[in-house]
Amino acid sequence: MFTLTVENSKGERLKLTDSPQYSIRYIDGLLSPQASISTVTATNRDGSVITNVRAENRVISIALSPKPPVEENRQQLYSYFPIKKEITLFFSNENREVKISGIVTSLEGSLFEIGQTITVNIECPSPYFENSAQNYTEVYKIIKWFEFPFAIEEEGKEFSEISEELAQMIENDGDIETGLTIEIEAMATTRNPIIYNVETREYFGLNMEMSTGDIVRIQTAPGKKKVELIRGADVLNAINYIMPGNTWLTLAPGKNIFTYANDTRTDAVYLRFYYSLLFEGV
Numbered sequence: 001m002f003t004l005t006v007e008n009s010k011g012e013r014l015k016l017t018d019s020p021q022y023s024i025r026y027i028d029g030l031l032s033p034q035a036s037i038s039t040v041t042a043t044n045r046d047g048s049v050i051t052n053v054r055a056e057n058r059v060i061s062i063a064l065s066p067k068p069p070v071e072e073n074r075q076q077l078y079s080y081f082p083i084k085k086e087i088t089l090f091f092s093n094e095n096r097e098v099k100i101s102g103i104v105t106s107l108e109g110s111l112f113e114i115g116q117t118i119t120v121n122i123e124c125p126s127p128y129f130e131n132s133a134q135n136y137t138e139v140y141k142i143i144k145w146f147e148f149p150f151a152i153e154e155e156g157k158e159f160s161e162i163s164e165e166l167a168q169m170i171e172n173d174g175d176i177e178t179g180l181t182i183e184i185e186a187m188a189t190t191r192n193p194i195i196y197n198v199e200t201r202e203y204f205g206l207n208m209e210m211s212t213g214d215i216v217r218i219q220t221a222p223g224k225k226k227v228e229l230i231r232g233a234d235v236l237n238a239i240n241y242i243m244p245g246n247t248w249l250t251l252a253p254g255k256n257i258f259t260y261a262n263d264t265r266t267d268a269v270y271l272r273f274y275y276s277l278l279f280e281g282v
Contacts, residue, residue: 029060174277179221
């Protein structure tokens with residue numbers, strides 16, 4: 001069993017499975033996207049040399065049969081699948097709960113057949129499904145000790161403590177390497193923060209001084225790379241502070257271990273990782 005829901009650009013949602021308005025005839029495009037290989041020929045050897053391999057845009061086709069009142073339900077599809085507009089599909093089955101966004105390219109079908117079938121075609125420039133809820137991991141965690149029911153001993157009781165973990169393991173349970181959003185929050189004056197991938201020895205660092213309360217936000221996903229300094233109500237471009245030799249850190253499938261350093265105190269920061277798991281298919 002599966003469920004399929006569409007959300008239009010206004011945030012309005014329509015559930016298409018188990019619907020009193022529509023019957024789903026079929027859905028194409030839910031398996032792996034097609035890969036394309038670029039090659040060049042060499043004069044002194046047979047065959048060719050691979051220069052690039054990439055996944056093409058995903059195309060999803062959904063065939064729906066409107067139930068009575070047929071015209072009213074068919075016309076409702078125009079507002080949830082407007083051509084040239086971006087929509088988001090939410091799909092869940094026993095193993096995965098994912099979403100994908102794309103542009104509606106067409107609604108096709110015949111209005112003069114008994115038992116109309118309308119086929120919606122959606123092209124997804126980002127071809128991978130991602131989990132519906134964003135994942136979140138933090139380093140130097142504040143461990144909460146306050147819970148109900150509770151009693152306070154005479155000598156007092158800690159409400160929380162900071163666990164100074166120098167390394168944090170993040171497991172990517174998806175099929176594909178994925179980008180990160182990393183936030184570095186300064187609890188005190190912090191100079192030259194650096195984040196390391198322990199296994200690959202890659203790093204991302206900034207030649208800058210952060211004041212108490214500053215937050216640096218690093219986004220590493222392809223097409224969305226940027227570095228911002230959030231200081232009070234101001235959001236400033238911090239791309240020029242990137243250290244030479246930096247790598248835009250990502251999560252490979254499986255276990256990834258990160259650690260942190262700076263030129264002041266390692267307990268002067270609060271480090272957060274946000275990421276989405278990517279899947280080839282459902």
